[in-house]
Amino acid sequence: MTDTNHEDAAAGFDPLRPKLMRVAYRMLGSVADAEDMVQEAFIRWMGADRSAVREPEAFLRRTVTRLCLDQLKSARRQRETYVGPWLPDPVVEEEQEEDVTLPLMLALERLSPLERAAFLLHDVFGLGFEEVAATIQRDSAACRQLASRARTHVREERPRFQIEKQKSLEIAEAFFTASRSGDMKALGAMLAADVSIHADGGGKRPAAMKPFFGFDAVMKVHESLAVLFQNNGSKLVRAGFINGLPGFVTLEGDGELQTTALEIEDGKVAAIYVMRNPDKLKHLH
Structure with a gap:
């Protein structure tokens, strides 16, 4: 790949990196793993026919989500042998993020990878079920069921008492x-x-x-x-x-x-x- 092509790929990717990290981290609960998934998505972005991609953000979000689904399979095996209680990597911020709090991330651990993806993409990131279906490669009806089951499991972990x-x-x-x-x-x-x-x-x-x-x-x-x-x-x-x-x-x-x-x-x-x-x-x- 020429330097110019590499620069063009980076120019289209870099503004989307924070959003992609949010998706990957909330899927995996690990900062290092999320960074790896986003970097792998960038490598694939460099090798893709970018002229044929009409919506780069949707394309990359699908790529990251699918990579995370694969990663979750091995992560679950690692959690089974983890020593003591498992908590997600701490992300420290000046402003309060209310969409996915630590208790909710722990509740997400009880979901299947597909339930987790459907819930996060629809309920947290606001995507329509058509887009969710295209991302996780299931039909819309199945995605609605996945998100509904996930919602039932995690409802109690949503913030109930807002504090200033x-x-x-x-x-x-x-x-x-x-x-x-x-x-x-x-x-x-x-x-x-x-x-x-x-x-x-x-x-x-x-x-x-x-x-x-x-x-x-x-x-x-x-x-x-x-x-x-x-x-x-x-x-x-x-x-x-x-x-x-x-x-x-x-x-x-x-x-x-x-x-x-x-x-x-x-x-x-x-x-x-x-x-x-x-x-x-x-x-x-």
Whole structure:
């Protein structure tokens, strides 16, 4: 391929790369895998007869989605042998993304690859079923059924209690302060009765091998963690939204990054998601 052809391909592809990354990441839950799928789509775009492509965005979205469907088959096998709870890679943003939050991404994990694709393309990205059908190579009626089944599975994970952006960040900051200083009274006042904590260490760093559920269990965990934080330190790097939830990035005593995302309902912390797996935090460096 000549340099001119390469430049022409890049000129048509690069403006669409962020949109394609959104599709790939929401399909896979992995930043590195999403980047690989988008890069593979670019390689195919370079080799395609681009003069015959009437809608580059639709063409590339189909390409990325199909690549992700193939990738999900191997990803599911990897999840079956994953050490401890699995959480999607943390994506930290200044603005709140409300279309696909972390709890919804976990719910998507329970769907078949085709259900996941149909739901994301139609319900999240707003494509018509004709376009969904062309993308996943099923007829429109089948796509409607796939999306409907997916919707039933994930309905409960849609945000039910909207909280003002600044208020949610204030809760996250207060949570950081109370948990790191060992102020259990202040921490307890923030937690819902049925609060849970989920930590993903991937077998690479110490983390609980199963989630903890309920106020008393979560408080006991944080009483133990407070001692570790005071002895080893935990420095706030930045606050923001992690997979659509308020939270923060910290530098822990072992020199590694960590993210904490908080699901907030009725002004109380209902779930705590902690990412400790260094493989899933590389992109934050």
